Amino acid sequence: MPCLNEAETLERCIAKAKDFLQRSGASGEIIIGDNGSTDGSVEIARRCGAQVVNVSIKGYGAALGGAIAASRGRYCVMGDSDDSYDFGDLALFVAKLREGADLVMGNRFLGEMAPGAMPWKNRYIGNPALSGLGRFLFAAPIRDFHCGLRAFSREAFFRMDLRTTGMEFASEMVVKATLLNMNIVEVPTTLSRDGRSRAPHLRPFRDGWRHLRFLLLFSPDWLFLYPGLFLMVAGALLGGWLLTSPIHIFGARLSLDTLIYCAAMIEIGFQSILFALLSRAYAIQEGLFPKPLRPSRFERIFSLERGILAGALLLGIGAWLFLTAFGIWREAQFGALDVERVTRVVISSSLSLSLGFEVILSSFLLSMLKMNVRLLPKATQAGRDGAQSIALSGEPEASCTM
Known part of the structure; x- marks a missing residue:
């Protein structure tokens, strides 16, 4: 007592x-x-x-x-x-x-x-x-x-x-x-x-x-993972629709301004998912969480090399979209642009580039947290x-x- x-x-x-x-x-x-x-x-x-x-x-x-x-x-x-x-x-x-x-x-x-x-x-x-x-x-x-x-x-x-x-x-x-x-x-x-x-x-x-x-x-799943997944899915679905054309709902026109917020939802959601993965890895490494008897599906799939490849793929998509936007600007002889057309490409490019860098950097950090470090023997009971x-x-x- x-x-x-x-x-x-x-x-x-x-x-x-x-x-x-x-x-x-x-x-x-x-x-x-x-x-x-x-x-x-x-x-x-x-x-x-x-x-x-x-x-x-x-x-x-x-x-x-x-x-x-x-x-x-x-x-x-x-x-x-x-x-x-x-x-x-x-x-x-x-x-x-x-x-x-x-x-x-x-x-x-x-x-x-x-x-x-x-x-x-x-x-x-x-x-x-x-x-x-x-x-x-x-x-x-x-x-x-x-x-x-x-x-x-x-x-x-x-x-x-x-x-x-x-x-x-x-x-x-x-x-x-x-x-x-x-x-x-x-x-x-x-x-x-x-x-x-x-x-x-x-x-x-x-x-x-x-x-x-x-x-x-x-409970990092409920605190970070599930809200992050919801934001990413909602932002991707609505944003993907807006990439093709504006949406009219009850007389309201949703276009580029809404697309920017969709990109923010995807970015914030992705950050939240990363927080779930990193916080869980840290907690297990520090002994705050019990180490699971079997690795999760993510742990079986994830590796530093695969993370780097996924990040590089996103960076490549972002770079290709950047060159596409640059080509549109060059077609306009570096003058006034069709905002509706080019902004959709620029938003997609910047989102892909930022996600690509985050995937690569977080893959290194997650790998560091999961390293098998040598510990002094624990005191026996x-x-x-x-x-x-x-x-x-x-x-x-x-x-x-x-």
Whole structure:
């Protein structure tokens, strides 16, 4: 559980977790990821028999990540330290883990929610909207993306390779588990009013935006690729029609001015598609995205050489159109031109030339991002365990990560 000045409620949370471990007969440890508390929370945790991990990097995700990394159990249970979740009622979570689930999510909407436990804007707007968006973008089988009470195997956690340090940590866990095809299940849980007299650390609009931003950035297809394809196709279809002759729609005449905007749509759409390809390649190289088990159709087709050839072809078309426009100008003895005729050729030429250069340059950049670089061997999980082991006898089955 992440802890930042939770002296009012921390002891009750630890007591409930200890009670569950005693009643269930599970061997476990209770770990607090402290984020710089100054109200005596650390002393309370140690007095209650919990292990404290001091996490200097600020943030909800950083505190949880530090505590989980220090755990030794086969399974971990995480939850907030404000006494809003009942650590004494974890039987369903543990049962699902033992049945083979990688990630067990609590669902507050399937369980009980005490009056006033969740602000109305979170309950009826924010959480349903963000959870729905997450299901739509990633096909995640989760209806409560932001429930703070969840359990997972330690092995699954390290496979997720979570990177965010703030509130986005909760969304990243669900998204990464989904992209890795992990076994994810939901169980009902109870949400109570938190037991603190002070305002919570959560800021609904700020943290809601951070979750939304994360979901969009983790979905380059919906953010870049599909809008780009739409713009390119729409611009090409309408522009191709306008290249032959003006169009009359409900008395309005569409001609060169509309053709210029069509060229801009194609250019912007192409840029958006490039952003999708480059951002995905960068994210996979940096470990932000899980590396797909099989290469995509584009990856099977793409190579630097083919990119250069495609760009050269566009440059050749652009150059040929340029010479055509120059020939038209020469026919007019370098004087006044038929604007309707020559402008269509010039627009097509400039668009082909710009796309050709972009294809060649982006092919080099994409190839650089996909280079197989030599990396130092990753620390094994055993090594991590040794570096962050804690003085407890035996190997606990579960870690109540607090």
